[in-house]
Amino acid sequence: MKRDALFDNAKVILILLVVFGHMIQPFTDGSKPMYTLYMWIYTFHMPAFILLAGFFAKGAGNKGYIAKLAKKLLFPYLMFQTIYTGYFFFIGKEGWASGLFYPHWSLWFLVSMFCWHLLLQLFSRIPPLTGMAITIAIGILVGYFDTIGHAYSLSRTFVFFPFFLAGYWLTKENIAKWRTMPVRITSLAVMGIVAGLLFFLPEINSGWLLGSKSYEVLELADAGGLIRLSIYILAGLMIVSVMAWMPRREMRITSLGQRTLYVYLLHGFFIQFFRQIDAFKVDNIMDVVGLAVLSMLIVLLLSSKPALTVAKPFIEGKLPLVRKRQQTS
Numbered sequence: 001m002k003r004d005a006l007f008d009n010a011k012v013i014l015i016l017l018v019v020f021g022h023m024i025q026p027f028t029d030g031s032k033p034m035y036t037l038y039m040w041i042y043t044f045h046m047p048a049f050i051l052l053a054g055f056f057a058k059g060a061g062n063k064g065y066i067a068k069l070a071k072k073l074l075f076p077y078l079m080f081q082t083i084y085t086g087y088f089f090f091i092g093k094e095g096w097a098s099g100l101f102y103p104h105w106s107l108w109f110l111v112s113m114f115c116w117h118l119l120l121q122l123f124s125r126i127p128p129l130t131g132m133a134i135t136i137a138i139g140i141l142v143g144y145f146d147t148i149g150h151a152y153s154l155s156r157t158f159v160f161f162p163f164f165l166a167g168y169w170l171t172k173e174n175i176a177k178w179r180t181m182p183v184r185i186t187s188l189a190v191m192g193i194v195a196g197l198l199f200f201l202p203e204i205n206s207g208w209l210l211g212s213k214s215y216e217v218l219e220l221a222d223a224g225g226l227i228r229l230s231i232y233i234l235a236g237l238m239i240v241s242v243m244a245w246m247p248r249r250e251m252r253i254t255s256l257g258q259r260t261l262y263v264y265l266l267h268g269f270f271i272q273f274f275r276q277i278d279a280f281k282v283d284n285i286m287d288v289v290g291l292a293v294l295s296m297l298i299v300l301l302l303s304s305k306p307a308l309t310v311a312k313p314f315i316e317g318k319l320p321l322v323r324k325r326q327q328t329s
Contacts, residue, residue: 004172007052008257010246012299014052015260017045020295022106022271027282028206034282036199042209043194043231044238046109047163051239053113054167060120069117076315077103077110080265083314087269091276101152105268108153108212115157116164128169135162136232140225143215150212159211162232163239178244187241194238256303262311263302270298 021041028035059065084104088096098104103111123131135158142148142158149155177183207213208231215224274280282288301307312318 003258005250005254006175006246006248007055008254009248009251010048010243011052011257011260012253013246014045014049015263016295016299017041018049018106018264019267019271019298020292021045022267023274023291023295024282024288026275027280031282032199032203034288035203036195037288039198039204039206039209040191040195042206043234044242047160047235048239048242050116050160050163051167051170054116054120054164055170057117057120057164057168060117060124060168066117066121069114071317073110073114075317076261076265077107077114079314080104080107080110084268088272091273093272093276102150103153105272106264108150108156109264111153112157112160115153116161119157119161120165120168123165124168131165132162132169135165136229139232140228143224143228144221146214146216149214149217153212155213156211159228163235166236175243178240179248183240184244187244190237190241194234256299259303259308262308262315263299265315266302266307266311267298 021038024034024038028038078100081100081104084107085096085098088104123135126134139159139162142155148158205218207218208227215221215227218224220227280287280291282291
């Protein structure tokens with residue numbers, strides 16, 4: 001699919017929010033403003049990222065598609081699961097020996113992404129509305145089973161699959177309708193109301209937005225299904241609201257949208273180290289701005305050519321420097 005600046009810009013902004021969200025997470029306890037900011041970001045940033053991934057999965061079913069996908073997703077998962085195990089042990093982080101099938105931290109996304117593409121082989125043959133209804137029902141039902149959790153990224157695979165499938169069925173024409181002036185004006189109200197509700201209503205467990213825990217673990221077993229359905233609706237409204245304002249023109253950062261996987265896989269080395277040494281504190285708005293700037297610098301650094309050159313063998317299984325030397329010799 002031909003690259004579109006809108007989608008690359010969206011991916012850059014969303015990966016920045018991923019890094020920033022991870023950066024501010026330790027400061028949410030006891031701070032209503034930080035809790036509100038963190039939860040507001042989490043209502044949409046991963047669902048939107050997953051929706052875009054589904055949008056670009058139109059080639060599902062092509063010859064050799066799954067084999068290529070396994071190399072693209074499972075190879076870096078195995079590499080980084082091993083690397084992060086050693087890194088977490090080195091910095092003294094608890095839970096470093098999690099096992100091969102218990103994804104470290106953000107690596108769940110690679111496992112779930114592979115599974116979403118497998119599920120797409122079936123659900124792409126089902127009428128869109130029927131398929132969406134089934135996936136939402138499954139996403140709600142899995143919360144009632146304690147055995148479906150973080151292991152193998154099973155819970156997140158089922159909980160977030162509706163966003164992936166929605167992205168698969170979306171067209172550019174659909175998304176263009178989100179960017180009309182009436183929708184944009186409404187979106188401002190939606191984003192403002194969500195922020196206000198998060199600030200003024202009693203705090204809820206962030207696990208509801210992470211999708212990795214059962215309702216019983218989240219201590220609302222009876223009302224869990226209704227809450228998850230509400231979160232699906234909320235996430236959908238927030239995705240439309242945020243996408244309505246994504247810049248469409250080509251910008252200096254646009255090309256970085258092709259490198260978000262590198263940022264996603266590598267930023268954990270910074271975040272986990274900062275957390276382990278308790279590097280920062282948040283006492284005022286300027287501290288938050290500083291963390292936002294640092295998050296942006298991390299994105300730029302991990303999107304740079306030197307970072308790509310060093311990380312490419314571990315993410316893509318390629319040795320660009322060796323090939324270049326062979327070509328010039």
